Amino acid sequence: MSTSIRKRLTYWLMPVLLLTGTAFAVPTWLNVHEEIDELFDKVLLDAAYALSHANYAQGAKTDSNDLALHGNGVDLVSQIRDSEGRILFQSHAFSPIPLGGKSGYDTVNWQNQAWRVVNLKTDKGLIQVAQAQQERRETANEITLHLLTPLLILLPALTLWLGWAIGRGLAPLAQVADAVAHRNPHSLAPIPNKDLPAEVNILVDALNGLLNQLNQALSAQRQFTADAAHELRSPLTALSLQAQLAERAIAPEQRAQALQTLRQGIDRASHLVQQLLTLARLDPEVGDSPLKPLFLDDLARNVVADFAPLAANRHVDLGLTRADHVLVAGAEEALRILLGNLIDNAIRYSPTNTRIDVSVVNDAKTVRLEVNDTGTGIALNERGRVFDRFYRVLNSAESGSGLGLAIAKRIADQHQADITLSDGDGDMGLKVIVTFPENRE
Secondary structure (H helix, E strand, O other): OOOOHHHHHHHHHHHEEEEEEHHHHHHHHHHHHHHHHHHHHHHHHHHHHHHHHOOOOOOOOOOOOOEEEOOOOOOOOEEEEEOOOOOEOOOOOOOOOOOOOOEEEEEEOOOEEEEEEEEEOOOOEEEEEEEEHHHHHHHHHHHHHHHHHHHHHHHHHHHHHHHHHHHHHHHHHHHHHHHHHHOEEEEEEEOOOOOOOOHHHHHHHHHHHHHHHHHHHHHHHHHHHHHHHHHHHHHHHHHHHHHHHHHOOOOHHHHHHHHHHHHHHHHHHHHHHHHHHHHHHOOOOOOOOOOOEEEHHHHHHHHHHHHHHHHHHOOEEEEEEEEEOOEEEEHHHHHHHHHHHHHHHHHHHOOEEEEEEEEEOOOOOEEEEEEEEOOOOOOOHOOOOOOOOOOOOOOOOOOOOOOHHHHHHHHHHHHHOOOEEEEEEHHHOOOEEEOOOOOOO
């Protein structure tokens, strides 16, 4: 079960507030009691010195039965004993203050409670001044309470304010959630990010980037569907007509010719569907496949071997003329499709008795994959368009889908590689060069 950010912040901040209050209250309580003890001890000593210089006569008689007072409400109690221990003076009619065991400050149990006593020895005898510890504690507690009252009021107020502040701070998240909830596949406009906190802006920017990618993906899907429907209409119509011609043919020669034409149409349609499926797999992103290190020369060697029978059937000399051992980061299946389409195009559009050379070149800064043929080549004014989907070179005798170079360009872009066309070696044919960004060996 997930916990809201509000509750998490509350659970984290409340102990902090309690610890802060305790860290302030406990030392305050201890310091006040310590200071009060020091202050009243000084008062006791001052009172004892004052009494030693005063003129006094025989004090009040001791009344052992007068225990009702117990020192309650009495600040100071004093008495004087002579050198023999006889009471010479008493400020109150209490039982005598017990003799302490030491000079100076002492704590004794008198009148059924603790008293703080100062014992001052003079030429006249022993002067004792006492104060009930309870009086000290009550005074210290009252002062402490007065000091901590603002804190006791502030902590609940601060708790309420934090709850309000957390709610206000999380309000932009609710705003963003509401904006996302109102989005649908047909409403992919960016989420407004005006006046949002920087932390929320990071989330909004990421969501807007995702919405933009989704919008591009849907646009590409719609475009692909329209293009595919348009491109498949003509081959399917042609297949239907060729099938009708085969049915109507009477002579064996005519029927054989019609069936051969039908098979060729089926092959072309099959090739078109295969290319469309490949393009659909690449659009809008093939980036779900992570790029992994692979040896480009091994991949080129395998692809060339796969297409060798097709090239031999067309009487085309296909070979791997250079294969530098080089490591690149790529999606193996995608690079196979790229090189396969380049070789397939070269075979299809090259006359018989020509050659196709595939090279993997590793120089100081870049890695190049080259496919060089000695065929008819592509005119300069058409080289910029052959990467468009369904574009076919004018006056080409070979029928095709017009997707091979478009697929190769898409895969190259996904690998941050450049794909260019130039004249073939010796100004004959066409050379397709795929340049990877850097040498990754």
